[in-house]
Amino acid sequence: MNANIPTTADAVDAIEHWRSFAPELTGEDVLFSELVPGGGHWSYALPRGTTLRMTALEDGANLSVVLYSAKEKLERYNMPDSLKAQHTAHYSKGHVLMSDMGRSLASITDDTVGWHDPLGLLLDDRRMGEKYGEHRYQEFRNGMSRSGRSGLLIEIGKYGLGKRDLVAPVNFFSKVTVDEEGRFAFVPNHSKAGDHVDLRLDMDVILAFSTAPHPLDPSPAYNGKKVGLALWRSGIAPKDDFCRTFRPENARALHNSDMLYLA
Amino acid sequence: MTTSTASAMRLKESALKADRAILNHTLPAGEPYLLAFDKGQTLRIVDLEGNQAVDVIFYNANDPAEHYSATETLLRQGGIYLTTDSVLYSDEGNAMLTIVADTCGRHDTLGGACAAESNTVRYALQKKFMHSCRDNYLIALQEADLGLGKADLVPNVNFFMNVPVTADGQLTFADGVSAPGKYVELRAEMDILMLVSNCPQLNNPCNAYNPTPAQFLLWDPV
Numbered sequence: 125m126n127a128n129i130p131t132t133a134d135a136v137d138a139i140e141h142w143r144s145f146a147p148e149l150t151g152e153d154v155l156f157s158e159l160v161p162g163g164g165h166w167s168y169a170l171p172r173g174t175t176l177r178m179t180a181l182e183d184g185a186n187l188s189v190v191l192y193s194a195k196e197k198l199e200r201y202n203m204p205d206s207l208k209a210q211h212t213a214h215y216s217k218g219h220v221l222m223s224d225m226g227r228s229l230a231s232i233t234d235d236t237v238g239w240h241d242p243l244g245l246l247l248d249d250r251r252m253g254e255k256y257g258e259h260r261y262q263e264f265r266n267g268m269s270r271s272g273r274s275g276l277l278i279e280i281g282k283y284g285l286g287k288r289d290l291v292a293p294v295n296f297f298s299k300v301t302v303d304e305e306g307r308f309a310f311v312p313n314h315s316k317a318g319d320h321v322d323l324r325l326d327m328d329v330i331l332a333f334s335t336a337p338h339p340l341d342p343s344p345a346y347n348g349k350k351v352g353l354a355l356w357r358s359g360i361a362p363k364d365d366f367c368r369t370f371r372p373e374n375a376r377a378l379h380n381s382d383m384l385y386l387a
Numbered sequence: 388m389t390t391s392t393a394s395a396m397r398l399k400e401s402a403l404k405a406d407r408a409i410l411n412h413t414l415p416a417g418e419p420y421l422l423a424f425d426k427g428q429t430l431r432i433v434d435l436e437g438n439q440a441v442d443v444i445f446y447n448a449n450d451p452a453e454h455y456s457a458t459e460t461l462l463r464q465g466g467i468y469l470t471t472d473s474v475l476y477s478d479e480g481n482a483m484l485t486i487v488a489d490t491c492g493r494h495d496t497l498g499g500a501c502a503a504e505s506n507t508v509r510y511a512l513q514k515k516f517m518h519s520c521r522d523n524y525l526i527a528l529q530e531a532d533l534g535l536g537k538a539d540l541v542p543n544v545n546f547f548m549n550v551p552v553t554a555d556g557q558l559t560f561a562d563g564v565s566a567p568g569k570y571v572e573l574r575a576e577m578d579i580l581m582l583v584s585n586c587p588q589l590n591n592p593c594n595a596y597n598p599t600p601a602q603f604l605l606w607d608p609v
Binding site for chain 2: 198200202203204205207208209210211212213214222224225226227239243244245246248250251286287288289290291292301302303304305306307308339340373376377379380
């Protein structure tokens with residue numbers, strides 16, 4: 125057992141979900157795990173030196189993630205800065221998610237998918253209604269759909285952040301390509317059940333997510349897909365870290381993060 | 388829903404005459420500019436000497452918490468480049484401006500604005516004391532004291548800048564498609580507050596390593 129976590133009394137239903145979708149992790153390192161239904165949303169304050177394993181539990185999952193510095197919430201994930209520094213329009217192993225302050229908030233240290241969508245498109249209530257029709261609580265109870273935007277707004281609202289603080293998310297497990305004319309093409313069922321991606325936290329962060337469908341998903345039904353999450357104690361990026369050596373820009377962004385933790 | 392306005396460059400000249408403009412302002416290289424204009428007015432931005440990136444964020448002048456949203460704009464038009472007939476949307480899903488003329492043909496939505504901190508990442512740690520768009524944005528907002536701050540510096544439009552995405556998912560900084568005298572014209576669909584940084588970046592070719600002035604003209608509705 126992890127020394128920081130006391131043995132829980134039986135009355136607490138903290139189930140070791142990770143054993144079903146990430147059995148290669150070790151019990152000593154896993155801090156918590158979670159099964160997230162499609163259309164769900166949650167948020168965590170996660171410490172530097174931990175890694176979040178995100179596993180698609182069904183084909184065609186989408187996990188929209190936004191990141192803020194827990195110390196200074198004005199510092200947050202910045203899509204353009206991350207894309208232009210790494211000359212990329214997709215994310216995979218080696219890429220880092222940079223803040224507007226030139227630091228790596230988190231690094232992608234492992235990935236079986238090869239392409240995650242960084243273009244930040246997000247399902248909002250208007251589009252959700254046009255596409256899928258109304259699914260109100262009155263008729264659908266817990267089957268009510270929540271848009272990705274609403275889910276993220278609820279989560280960041282828990283930390284005093286509002287609409288104007290909502291940044292363009294990373295859509296893990298989804299793929300959107302851009303043709304020569306600049307037009308989007310969505311790749312349906314891009315990720316398969318069992319695919320995973322590891323996100324190492326390089327700073328203390330607030331991470332909020334939604335598993336609502338990608339706004340370009342052509343499925344006529346609101347089919348949110350299940351995702352498994354497990355946080356484990358991985359340690360901070362070592363000197364020879366894959367992400368550090370992936371690009372000189374990433375080495376500097378990780379250096380800038382290290383400079384926040386001098387004590 | 389998604390329309391087909393994402394495709395291709397749509398070059399279109401304007402019939403508006405400079406001598407009828409109610410404002411004609413030349414913004415020197417490297418400087419910020421904050422301008423309010425009204426619904427129905429038409430704004431022209433001119434790349435006077437060519438290959439100058441003009442970094443712009445639009446706010447609802449009546450409620451500056453509402454701002455231009457790159458992702459909402461891209462989602463609505465189904466693609467990444469702006470040109471004639473592109474509509475710029477806010478984070479609330481409201482139409483803010485429509486591009487009504489464009490002699491350049493392509494404007495960037497993904498490259499964002501340079502900052503001292505991102506310069507340390509992109510170029511070298513020792514570049515941090517060079518001038519940047521975010522410094523321009525912040526000093527303009529501090530001086531104006533409107534209640535807007537760093538959180539409101541959302542992904543901006545880079546007029547006259549060409550940042551293609553390749554089929555295999557790379558982001559490239561291509562040679563400018565702009566040239567001296569090229570312009571873009573936008574009609575305001577709501578009252579607008581416009582925040583500009585005439586980009587002072589000296590480390591990459593977005594300004595051909597030589598930042599130059601930009602011109603702004605404004606017309607009342609005809």
